[in-house]
Amino acid sequence: MNAQARQGWLLVAPATLLFVGILATPLAMTLLLSFNGWSSTQGIVPTLTVQNYAEILSDSFFAEIFLRTLRIALWVTLICVLIGAPEAYILRRMREPWRSSFILVVIGPLLVSVVARTLGWALLLGGNGLIPLALHRVGLTSSPVSLMFTETGVVIALVHVLVPFMVLSVWASLARMDPATERAAQSLGASQITIFLRIVLPQAMPGILSGGIIVFSLAASAFATPAIIGGRRLKVASTLAYDEFLSTLNWPLGAAIAVLLLVGIVAIVVGWNRFIERRYSQVFAS
Amino acid sequence: MPYLAIENIRKAYGPAVAVDHLDLGVEKGEFISLLGPSGCGKTTTLQMIAGFVEPTQGAIALDGIDLSQLAPEKRGLGIVFQSYALFPHMTVAANVAFGLEMRRVGKAEIRQRVEQALAMVGLADKGGRYPRQMSGGQQQRVALARALVIRPAILLLDEPLSNLDAKLREEMQLELRQIQRQSGTTTVLVTHDQQEALALSDRIVVMNQGRVEQIGSPFDVYERPGSAFVATFLGRTNTFSAEPTPQGLAVAGHVMMPGERPATISIRPEKVDFTTEGDGLPGRVLTRVFQGNHWLLHVQTPGGLCLVIRPNDGRPVPGEGEAVVLVFRAGDASLSLAGSSP
Numbered sequence: 001m002n003a004q005a006r007q008g009w010l011l012v013a014p015a016t017l018l019f020v021g022i023l024a025t026p027l028a029m030t031l032l033l034s035f036n037g038w039s040s041t042q043g044i045v046p047t048l049t050v051q052n053y054a055e056i057l058s059d060s061f062f063a064e065i066f067l068r069t070l071r072i073a074l075w076v077t078l079i080c081v082l083i084g085a086p087e088a089y090i091l092r093r094m095r096e097p098w099r100s101s102f103i104l105v106v107i108g109p110l111l112v113s114v115v116a117r118t119l120g121w122a123l124l125l126g127g128n129g130l131i132p133l134a135l136h137r138v139g140l141t142s143s144p145v146s147l148m149f150t151e152t153g154v155v156i157a158l159v160h161v162l163v164p165f166m167v168l169s170v171w172a173s174l175a176r177m178d179p180a181t182e183r184a185a186q187s188l189g190a191s192q193i194t195i196f197l198r199i200v201l202p203q204a205m206p207g208i209l210s211g212g213i214i215v216f217s218l219a220a221s222a223f224a225t226p227a228i229i230g231g232r233r234l235k236v237a238s239t240l241a242y243d244e245f246l247s248t249l250n251w252p253l254g255a256a257i258a259v260l261l262l263v264g265i266v267a268i269v270v271g272w273n274r275f276i277e278r279r280y281s282q283v284f285a286s
Numbered sequence: 287m288p289y290l291a292i293e294n295i296r297k298a299y300g301p302a303v304a305v306d307h308l309d310l311g312v313e314k315g316e317f318i319s320l321l322g323p324s325g326c327g328k329t330t331t332l333q334m335i336a337g338f339v340e341p342t343q344g345a346i347a348l349d350g351i352d353l354s355q356l357a358p359e360k361r362g363l364g365i366v367f368q369s370y371a372l373f374p375h376m377t378v379a380a381n382v383a384f385g386l387e388m389r390r391v392g393k394a395e396i397r398q399r400v401e402q403a404l405a406m407v408g409l410a411d412k413g414g415r416y417p418r419q420m421s422g423g424q425q426q427r428v429a430l431a432r433a434l435v436i437r438p439a440i441l442l443l444d445e446p447l448s449n450l451d452a453k454l455r456e457e458m459q460l461e462l463r464q465i466q467r468q469s470g471t472t473t474v475l476v477t478h479d480q481q482e483a484l485a486l487s488d489r490i491v492v493m494n495q496g497r498v499e500q501i502g503s504p505f506d507v508y509e510r511p512g513s514a515f516v517a518t519f520l521g522r523t524n525t526f527s528a529e530p531t532p533q534g535l536a537v538a539g540h541v542m543m544p545g546e547r548p549a550t551i552s553i554r555p556e557k558v559d560f561t562t563e564g565d566g567l568p569g570r571v572l573t574r575v576f577q578g579n580h581w582l583l584h585v586q587t588p589g590g591l592c593l594v595i596r597p598n599d600g601r602p603v604p605g606e607g608e609a610v611v612l613v614f615r616a617g618d619a620s621l622s623l624a625g626s627s628p
C-alpha cells in the first residue's frame with residue numbers, strides 16, 4: 001500500500017467507523033435476531049431457524065398488514081405527485097419575493113415537530129374535528145365520520161409531511177430545464193396545456209420519479225404518523241414491528257418483520273431506480 | 287406597405303425605457319439585422335415581434351394584419367433561440383416534427399417535410415439522435431430546421447451563433463445565409479456581433495439605448511456612419527477635433543480637409559495613409575503589430591492617437607519609432623459638427 005492509499009484509508013476511517021458502528025452493526029444484529037427462536041416462557045432462544053419468516057409469510061394477518069403498508073405508501077406517493085409536481089411548476093413561475101416566501105410555506109410541515117403536527121391532524125380528523133364536520137355539512141356524509149384510525153386519515157397526514165420532498169425534487173429538475181424550451185414550443189403553436197404536458201412534464205419526470213422514491217420509502221417506513229393516526233387498530237409494518245418488540249416482547253418476530261419491510265422497500269426502490277436510469281439516461285445524462 | 291411593419295413601438299418597464307419609438311419596415315424575403323450593444327433594446331424588439339413581450343405602445347403588422355391581439359402561438363413565426371431551446375426528451379426528428387404536429391399536418395406529410403428540413407441543414411441521417419448527443423453546431427442546425435419546417439412568415443434569430451466557436455461561427459454564417467436565400471424566408475436577426483451583421487444582412491438596424499441610430503445596407507452603415515456611435519460601434523475609427531482655418535479644417539494646426547465650421551472628423555484606420563510629400567498630420571509610430579493579412583499601427587500625433595491599418599501587400603511599412611506624415615481623402619472621412627450630439 002503506498003502512502004497516498006494509506007492516507008486515503010485514514011481519511012475515510014472515521015466515517016467508516018461511524019457507519020459500521022451505528023448502522024451496519026445494528027442491522028446485522030437485527031438480521032441475526034430475526035433467525036432466533038422465541039417462546040413465551042424462555043424468551044429469546046438462540047437457535048438458527050426460519051420459523052419467524054415462515055410464520056409471517058403464511059399468516060394472512062401479516063399479509064394484510066404488509067399489503068396495507070404498500071397500499072398506503074402507493075396512495076401517498078401518487079397524491080404527492082399530483083400535488084407536488086404542479087406546485088413546483090407554479091413555484092418556479094412565481095416572482096420574487098413571493099417565491100422565497102412560498103418555498104418556506106412548502107417546507108413548513110418539515111419544520112414542525114412530528115408529534116405536534118400529527119396530534120394536530122388527530123384534532124382535525126377526529127369525530128368532532130373540522131374535516132368530518134365539514135364533510136357532513138356539505139352533505140358528503142350523512143353523519144360526521146371520524147377519519148381517525150382509518151387509512152384515509154393516515155394517507156392525509158403522511159401526504160402533508162411528505163409533499164415537500166416531492167416539490168423540492170421536481171423543483172431541482174425544473175431548475176435544470178431551459179425556460180426557452182417553453183417559448184420555443186409556444187412559437188411552434190403549442191397551447192399552454194400542450195406545453196405543460198409535452199414539454200414541461202417530460203423534463204420534470206426524472207424529478208418526479210426520484211421524488212417518488214423518497215416519498216414512497218419514507219411513507220412505507222413511517223412510524224409516528226401511523227402510530228398516532230392509525231393507532232393499535234390500524235397497524236402498518238413499522239408499528240407492527242414496534243408492538244412485537246415492546247408489547248409481545250417477541251423480539252425475533254419483530255426483527256423478522258423489520259427485515260422484510262427493509263428488503264421490500266430496498267427491492268422496490270432499486271427496481272424503480274433501474275427503470276429511471278434505463279428510461280432517461282440517453283436523454284438527461286449530465 | 288412593407289411586409290413586416292413596426293410602427294412607433296415603445297416598451298417601458300416602469301421608468302426604464304427599453305425600446306423608444308422604433309419604426310421599421312421589413313420587405314418580404316429580406317434579411318435584416320438588429321445590431322447593438324447589450325441593453326440596446328434589440329432583444330426586446332425581437333420579443334415584441336414574437337409576442338413574448340407586449341409593447342407599451344405602437345403597432346406591429348405582418349402582411350397587413352395587426353399582430354398585437356395575436357398570442358405568440360398564433361403568429362406562425364419561426365424562432366431560433368440563443369440556447370437553441372431544443373426539447374431534450376425528444377429525438378431530433380421529433381423536435382422538428384413538433385411544430386407540424388401542432389398544425390395537425392398528416393403523418394406522411396410530416397415525415398416527408400421533416401426529412402426535407404433535416405436534409406436542408408445537412409443532418410439527413412441524424413433524425414434518431416437526441417440533442418444531447420450532438421455538437422453545438424449540429425444543435426444549431428436542428429433549431430434552424432425546426433423553425434423553418436413550419437414555413438414561418440418570418441424567421442427570428444436571437445443571437446443564434448454566439449455559443450459557437452469562431453471558426454464554426456464563420457461556417458454557419460455562410461450556411462445560414464445560403465439557407466435563408468434558398469427558402470426565401472423573411473428574417474430578422476438580433477446580434478451584438480458587427481461582423482455577423484455585416485456578413486449576413488441586406489440591411490442593418492443599428493440600435494443604441496432603445497433608439498435606432500441608423501438603418502442601411504452593411505456597406506452604407508460602415509462607410510457612411512450616421513452618428514459617432516455607429517462609427518465607433520461598427521469597426522474601429524479615429525476621431526479628431528478640427529478647427530476651421532482659411533485653408534480648410536485643421537487638426538492641431540495641420541490642414542486635413544475642406545470645411546468652414548468646427549467639427550469632429552471620423553476616419554477608418556484602413557483609410558489613413560502615409561505620405562512622403564505634401565502636407566498632412568505629422569506623427570511617430572508607437573507600436574506596429576503584424577496580423578497576417580495586415581499591419582496594425584498606433585501613431586502618436588499632436589491631435590491624439592491614430593490607428594492605422596495597412597494591407598500586407600508588399601509595400602514597405604514604417605517601423606516603430608519612425609516619424610511619419612498621415613493623410614486621408616476628404617471623401618473617406620465623416621464629419622459631425624461640433625455642438626451637435628457627440
